Amino acid sequence: MLSQVETTTIPTPLRTNNRDWLWAVLLIAVLAALPLVAPRYWIYFAGLLGINIIVTHGLNIMTGYTGLLSLGHAAFVGVGAYTVALAQIHLGLPFYVTIPLAGVVAAVIGIAFGLPSLRIRGLYLVIATLAAQFILNFVFVHWQSVTNGDAGLTVQPATVFGYALNNETRTYYLILACVVFFTIFTLNVIRSRVGRAFIAVRERDLTAEVLGVQIVWYKLVAFALGSFYAGVAGGLMAYFNQFVNPEQFGLLLSVFFLSAVIVGGMGSTLGAILGAVFMTLLPEVLREGALTIGGTFGFDIASILVPLRETIFGLLMVAFLILEPRGLAQLWKRARQKFSPVRGSE
Amino acid sequence: MNSVALFLEYSAVGIASGGIYALIALGIVVIFKSSRTFNFAMGEMMMLSAYFFYTAAVTFSMGIFFGVVAALIGSVAVSLLIERFALRPMMGRPFIAIVMVTFGIGSIIRGVVGMIWGPNDLQIPAILSRSPVLLGSIFIPGKTARAFAIAVVIVISLIAFLRYSRAGIALRAAAADQITAYSMGIDVRRVIAFSWVIAAVTGCISGILMANVNTLTPHLGLVALNVLSVVILGGMNSIGGVLVAGFIIGWLESVTGWILGTEFREITPYILALLVLLVRPTGLFGTKEIERI
Numbered sequence: 001m002l003s004q005v006e007t008t009t010i011p012t013p014l015r016t017n018n019r020d021w022l023w024a025v026l027l028i029a030v031l032a033a034l035p036l037v038a039p040r041y042w043i044y045f046a047g048l049l050g051i052n053i054i055v056t057h058g059l060n061i062m063t064g065y066t067g068l069l070s071l072g073h074a075a076f077v078g079v080g081a082y083t084v085a086l087a088q089i090h091l092g093l094p095f096y097v098t099i100p101l102a103g104v105v106a107a108v109i110g111i112a113f114g115l116p117s118l119r120i121r122g123l124y125l126v127i128a129t130l131a132a133q134f135i136l137n138f139v140f141v142h143w144q145s146v147t148n149g150d151a152g153l154t155v156q157p158a159t160v161f162g163y164a165l166n167n168e169t170r171t172y173y174l175i176l177a178c179v180v181f182f183t184i185f186t187l188n189v190i191r192s193r194v195g196r197a198f199i200a201v202r203e204r205d206l207t208a209e210v211l212g213v214q215i216v217w218y219k220l221v222a223f224a225l226g227s228f229y230a231g232v233a234g235g236l237m238a239y240f241n242q243f244v245n246p247e248q249f250g251l252l253l254s255v256f257f258l259s260a261v262i263v264g265g266m267g268s269t270l271g272a273i274l275g276a277v278f279m280t281l282l283p284e285v286l287r288e289g290a291l292t293i294g295g296t297f298g299f300d301i302a303s304i305l306v307p308l309r310e311t312i313f314g315l316l317m318v319a320f321l322i323l324e325p326r327g328l329a330q331l332w333k334r335a336r337q338k339f340s341p342v343r344g345s346e
Numbered sequence: 347m348n349s350v351a352l353f354l355e356y357s358a359v360g361i362a363s364g365g366i367y368a369l370i371a372l373g374i375v376v377i378f379k380s381s382r383t384f385n386f387a388m389g390e391m392m393m394l395s396a397y398f399f400y401t402a403a404v405t406f407s408m409g410i411f412f413g414v415v416a417a418l419i420g421s422v423a424v425s426l427l428i429e430r431f432a433l434r435p436m437m438g439r440p441f442i443a444i445v446m447v448t449f450g451i452g453s454i455i456r457g458v459v460g461m462i463w464g465p466n467d468l469q470i471p472a473i474l475s476r477s478p479v480l481l482g483s484i485f486i487p488g489k490t491a492r493a494f495a496i497a498v499v500i501v502i503s504l505i506a507f508l509r510y511s512r513a514g515i516a517l518r519a520a521a522a523d524q525i526t527a528y529s530m531g532i533d534v535r536r537v538i539a540f541s542w543v544i545a546a547v548t549g550c551i552s553g554i555l556m557a558n559v560n561t562l563t564p565h566l567g568l569v570a571l572n573v574l575s576v577v578i579l580g581g582m583n584s585i586g587g588v589l590v591a592g593f594i595i596g597w598l599e600s601v602t603g604w605i606l607g608t609e610f611r612e613i614t615p616y617i618l619a620l621l622v623l624l625v626r627p628t629g630l631f632g633t634k635e636i637e638r639i
Contacts, residue, residue, distance in 0.1 A: 069442040116624040123384050124623050131616035138613045307460025314453030321447050322435045
């Protein structure tokens with residue numbers, strides 16, 4: 001267990017150098033210009049990607065940095081989505097109120113499930129979050145009078161200054177803004193005292209406690225942050241799909257986010273982004289590939305796509321955990337060092 | 347029929363289905379004891395065994411007896427492969443990483459089964475007689491009752507085996523203190539592999555029984571997620587606890603299903619698990635282990 005190399009984070013420099021800033025600004029500019037050139041399907045896809053990135057950031061704070069495993073993250077996303085839908089339908093609140101509200105509600109519900117087991121070390125939180133996954137999904141399906149059961153709820157597009165975000169491109173900008181905000185926020189949280197406390201709790205909780213880090217408090221903060229991100233992403237998802245139903249938030253989605261964190265690299269903010277991108281693109285590539293192959297050889301591959309996806313998620317999780325626990329982020333870093341020896345010392 | 351009689355009947359049926367839960371839970375507890383690995387793939391191992399049985403008994407028409415034998419061999423082989431190639435490299439790694447590996451394995455097995463055998467229900471040959479069992483005036487469906495009898499007999503004999511045999515003692519020694527056990531000449535790796543064999547056997551038998559009572563689908567494995575609450579309630583390191591906890595969960599599921607409506611069955615175990623975490627995290631029979639921080 002101890003200080004296995006795999007979980008130790010390479011200390012991030014407190015101030016990112018100017019070159020990195022330049023690249024980041026350039027990337028954001030390209031993303032902002034994307035709708036001008038890219039086809040609509042791409043934009044739809046980019047929106048989905050943004051939502052997944054936010055959830056993965058949240059789960060990464062919990063699982064990657066603090067070492068708290070959550071198997072119920074999809075359900076917390078669901079709580080956010082339903083909060084937005086209900087706040088809009090019954091209270092008529094605008095998006096700049098509903099989205100933070102979605103985050104807060106998800107955080108509160110998350111803590112309600114997590115609190116009993118955050119005090120205990122080990123497996124118990126895993127079970128509690130798994131219970132949250134099933135119980136919340138049950139509520140989504142069976143609390144007919146509020147959630148409208150399997151049929152789900154319809155969400156009106158968000159409105160900015162009287163300007164309805166009623167297509168993918170417009171919602172895309174809202175999502176992009178949130179992704180940028182949450183990425184910077186995550187980076188800063190991790191660099192702060194709080195983030196260092198998270199890492200200390202993960203590495204050696206008793207040592208951390210002796211050094212004055214209040215473990216339970218920081219676990220709670222990490223858990224609240226993780227579910228807050230999930231709630232916000234769920235809120236965005238509600239606006240993006242303009243539709244909420246229980247099927248969107250099953251156990252498979254929780255596994256998906258978990259594998260995104262693992263594949264990207266636990267305890268790396270870059271990793272969370274890489275992981276979310278990789279895992280979102282993979283099923284698409286897989287589908288296209290499988291359909292092409294199936295088309296060529298005349299197999300009926302469409303019917304095995306869902307299990308194929310499950311298999312590959314699982315394989316990636318296991319393979320990365322065994323072979324490269326620091327994930328794509330580490331592969332990326334290594335590649336960069338190889339190609340630019342000057343910056344290698346970083 | 348008055349409500350007392352109904353209550354007794356639902357209770358009996360519930361306790362009867364709890365027997366299989368105990369069998370699955372035993373597999374989880376044995377692995378946990380030997381290597382502190384919580385096996386989230388247990389349900390999928392169980393489901394896979396049922397498919398092995400189906401393939402051997404129906405597709406290759408080997409008959410029931412050889413079908414069971416083939417399923418046992420297949421599941422032990424898969425189990426040892428998992429232990430050797432996925433869990434052994436993870437030895438000494440952080441706890442959550444190991445949990446995630448088993449979870450990933452579960453996902454792989456579910457996917458592979460879905461690809462090979464397809465998503466539809468399959469009917470496996472009936473091993474158990476359908477004729478109902480009557481206890482006084484209480485009526486228990488035949489399959490459930492017989493599955494219960496088989497499960498309980500196997501659980502009790504395994505518990506006895508683990509208590510009195512050399513292998514069982516080695517297992518408990520490794521559970522108590524791995525390093526000391528190692529220095530006393532116990533081959534801890536073999537003990538861990540042995541615990542995976544036991545889990546494969548309990549998984550295989552419970553899978554076949556479960557597929558007999560219900561039908562066989564790739565979702566059969568999800569049942570084992572309910573069993574997590576059996577393990578929590580019984581105490582994670584208590585081999586004997588699984589039996590009592592299995593009965594309690596089975597009974598609760600059946601009775602809440604009757605009182606509140608069947609849809610509540612699926613979340614009862616989870617609510618109970620949360621309550622146990624809140625009130626008594628060691629479970630009914632677990633010992634120490636719990637580290638409060």
